[in-house]
Amino acid sequence: MGTCHARVQQMPYDPALDKPIIDRIHAQLRQADAYHRPEQQPAKLCDWGLYLGGMQDVTDCKKMQELGIRGIANVASSVCIYTPRGEVPAGDMRILHIDADDDDWYPLLEKHLCEFEMFIQKAKEDGVKTVVHCKAGQNRSAALCAAYLIHAERMKLMDAIQLLVERRGLVLTNCHFLRELVQLARAEHLLD
Numbered sequence: 001m002g003t004c005h006a007r008v009q010q011m012p013y014d015p016a017l018d019k020p021i022i023d024r025i026h027a028q029l030r031q032a033d034a035y036h037r038p039e040q041q042p043a044k045l046c047d048w049g050l051y052l053g054g055m056q057d058v059t060d061c062k063k064m065q066e067l068g069i070r071g072i073a074n075v076a077s078s079v080c081i082y083t084p085r086g087e088v089p090a091g092d093m094r095i096l097h098i099d100a101d102d103d104d105w106y107p108l109l110e111k112h113l114c115e116f117e118m119f120i121q122k123a124k125e126d127g128v129k130t131v132v133h134c135k136a137g138q139n140r141s142a143a144l145c146a147a148y149l150i151h152a153e154r155m156k157l158m159d160a161i162q163l164l165v166e167r168r169g170l171v172l173t174n175c176h177f178l179r180e181l182v183q184l185a186r187a188e189h190l191l192d
Contacts, residue, residue, distance in 0.1 A: 018182050021157075021191060027139050027159045028161050032170040033119035037132060042067075043167035045145055046153070049129030050120065052145050054137030064131070071130030073116060075100050075140045080192050094119075094128055102139045102174060109180040110148050115185055116144050117152055138170060150185050157185035 037043075042063075043055025051069065055116075058064065058072060070093055077097040096119040098112050123130040134140035142164055149160040160181075164171045172178055185191045 007110050007116060018170065018179065021182050022178060024158065025161055025172075025182075028158065028165060029170075029172060032165045034170045037169045038167060041168075042133070042137070043164075044161060045143055045149065045167060046124075048124050049126070049144070050148075051131040052137055052147070052164070053131050053133045055135050056183060058131055058133045059135060063097055067131075068129045069131050070094060071119075071128045072096070073110070073119055073130060073132040073141075073144075074098070074134075075116070075144055076102070076134035094123060094138070096132070097153060100134070100140045102134065104174060104176045106176065107180070108140060108143055108177055112144065113147050113151070113184075116156075117148055121152060127135040137168065139172065139177055142168065142171035143174065146172070146181055150181070150188055150190055154188075154190065156190045157181060158192070 027131075042051040042057040044051055049068070051067065055076075058074075072093065073096040075098040078099045079110040096116070098116065100106065100108055100112055120130060120132075122128075132141045132145050146157075146160045146164060149163070150157060161172065172181075182191070
């Protein structure tokens with residue numbers, strides 16, 4: 001558990017060094033349509049069944065059942081207090097509650113990446129399709145999904161962001177979360 005924290009804290013954020021990377025990320029993020037999500041939501045990020053959505057997506061019990069979702073990571077649990085279960089018995093659902101803030105100072109990866117990654121890895125190992133959500137499916141959940149793709153799936157930072165933009169649309173508008181992702185990608189040697 002400590003290695004995740006150590007990796008995030010390992011590389012201090014250097015505005016001069018990281019500005020070109022942040023500029024590239026912002027250019028990629030500007031490709032997203034700010035007013036429309038791509039057709040298929042929640043967004044499928046991994047073939048094994050990792051999805052990214054917002055509260056509106058996960059409250060559609062019929063859609064969750066159609067997708068075979070049996071795992072939910074609610075990363076805004078103080079705001080999104082309703083976690084749908086639909087027809088799946090409560091004992092058959094895997095649920096992770098993380099109470100994260102969507103603020104420019106909040107250390108999201110430092111505080112929650114390890115717990116989140118362990119939950120997602122266990123779901124993957126057990127073949128449990130899982131949706132990750134916050135209120136809008138834009139910052140907290142998107143940043144944790146990107147961090148998972150970088151750290152566990154060994155995806156390069158820009159590839160992870162491109163995948164999120166293509167599949168989810170407008171994401172990662174929280175500048176601090178972007179800086180944490182850059183730090184993580186640098187520590188993992190996955191910036192380019």
